[in-house]
Amino acid sequence: MRTFPIIPIIAFLSVISLNADSSSNSEDLGFAVFRDRCMACHLQSGMGIKEMNAPSIAGLPRWYVTDQLRKFRRNQRGNHIEDAAGSLMQTNALALDEKSIAFVGRHIESLTPNEGRNILSKKSTKDSKVLYRKRCQECHGEHGEGNRSDRVPPLTSQQDWYLLKQIDNFQTGKRLHYENDSLNELSEEQLQSIIAWICSLPSSPPE
Ligand code: HEC
Ligand code: HEC
Structure with a gap:
């Protein structure tokens, strides 16, 4: 039973x-x-x-x-x-x-x-954020979150070595960044410090 x-x-x-x-x-x-x-x-x-x-x-x-x-x-x-x-x-x-x-x-x-994207252990400087604001923020957003309607990617998921490699690809014509790319006006040191700063941001923008 x-x-x-x-x-x-x-x-x-x-x-x-x-x-x-x-x-x-x-x-x-x-x-x-x-x-x-x-x-x-x-x-x-x-x-x-x-x-x-x-x-x-x-x-x-x-x-x-x-x-x-x-x-x-x-x-x-x-x-x-x-x-x-x-x-x-x-x-x-x-x-x-x-x-x-x-x-x-x-x-x-x-x-x-x-969340661990600082692989190369480069340091950001006090100018990194200022440079980002001036040169990248308009497209990539205040917190590196990107902009879907303009097809601009977030920069807060990828590691520093990869982002720097893509910058090199843009500068050497292997990949198109955008029309009138202004990356060439920045020194290697400035770009490294911008990327170091980006890789210290949280992967999701603050609420
Ligand atoms: C005028 C708009 C604009 C500005 C300004 C701009 N970007 Fe971009 N960025 C883009 C677009 C659009 C893409 C995507 C290109 C594609 O579809 O392949 C991109 C892609 C990238 C990528 C590749 C990301 C990946 O996942 O492969 C990196 C790295 C990057 N940008 C860095 C920067 C940095 C650093 C600055 C400032 C110094 C900057 N960008 C300024 C529009 C911009
Ligand atoms: C044999 C190795 C390999 C395999 C398998 C592979 N990938 Fe990749 N993937 C790469 C490499 C290497 C890159 C970097 C390319 C570059 O530097 O431009 C990459 C880049 C990418 C990117 C660009 C990221 C960005 O931020 O722009 C995307 C998206 C991607 N892979 C998706 C995929 C998907 C989806 C698959 C499966 C269908 C896949 N990959 C399979 C090696 C691979």
């Missing part, structure tokens, strides 16, 4: 677990793409592997990830002959279809952003 109620309980539990399985399957196409095609270089956490030149991408907004994947696909990024890191990433972007791009973008956005 005592074992009698167990059967409906088991049936009930298996229905619950089936439901959980099927809903996570349909939600997790983004994870599946990420696991199969991205994790080898960007890690499960999305923190990247510096030795592979693969940056931290965890928490980057979906619109920016999809923009960049499309740029890689359209030869607008990663196709310069001397851009080995970009071309490594381009090969991966070329393997994706539009649906995978949309889903993987959502997965990356959902990952917890990187």
Whole structure:
């Protein structure tokens, strides 16, 4: 008599677990793409592997990830002959279809952003913030949060070595920053101090 109620309980539990399985399957196409095609270089956490030149991408907004994947696909990024890191990433972007791009973008956005981005241990100076305000804030925002409507990325998820590498890519024509790029007017030391300051900001802007 005592074992009698167990059967409906088991049936009930298996229905619950089936439901959980099927809903996570349909939600997790983004994870599946990420696991199969991205994790080898960007890690499960999305923190990247510096030795592979693969940056931290965890928490980057979906619109920016999809923009960049499309740029890689359209030869607008990663196709310069001397851009080995970009071309490594381009090969991966070329393997994706539009649906995978949309889903993987959502997965990356959902990952917890990187708070330890000062890898090179450069120091910001008292001028860093002033320089940022004058030269970068208009587009990248007061707290480095970016600006979706102008397609400007946040700068508070990526590590310092990667941001400096992109600045070098902009300056050497491997990647387009924006029309009339004014980065060249800043010295290397000034740029390093701006990036050191950016990498000390929290990954989410204060409320
Ligand atoms: C073989 C290694 C490798 C794999 C696999 C890989 N990436 Fe990358 N990824 C890189 C490298 C290297 C860069 C840096 C490119 C550069 O310096 O311009 C990068 C850059 C990026 C960027 C640009 C970040 C930014 O701030 O602009 C995005 C977005 C990105 N990867 C997403 C992905 C996604 C999504 C996948 C899976 C579909 C993936 N990557 C798979 C190596 C890889
Ligand atoms: C006129 C607007 C504008 C200004 C001013 C500007 N940026 Fe940008 N920045 C952009 C845009 C747009 C992109 C994205 C380019 C793309 O889509 O590939 C970008 C991208 C970047 C990236 C690459 C981020 C990544 O994840 O790959 C870095 C690094 C960067 N900017 C640094 C700076 C710094 C430092 C300054 C100030 C010295 C600055 N920018 C000033 C518009 C601007």
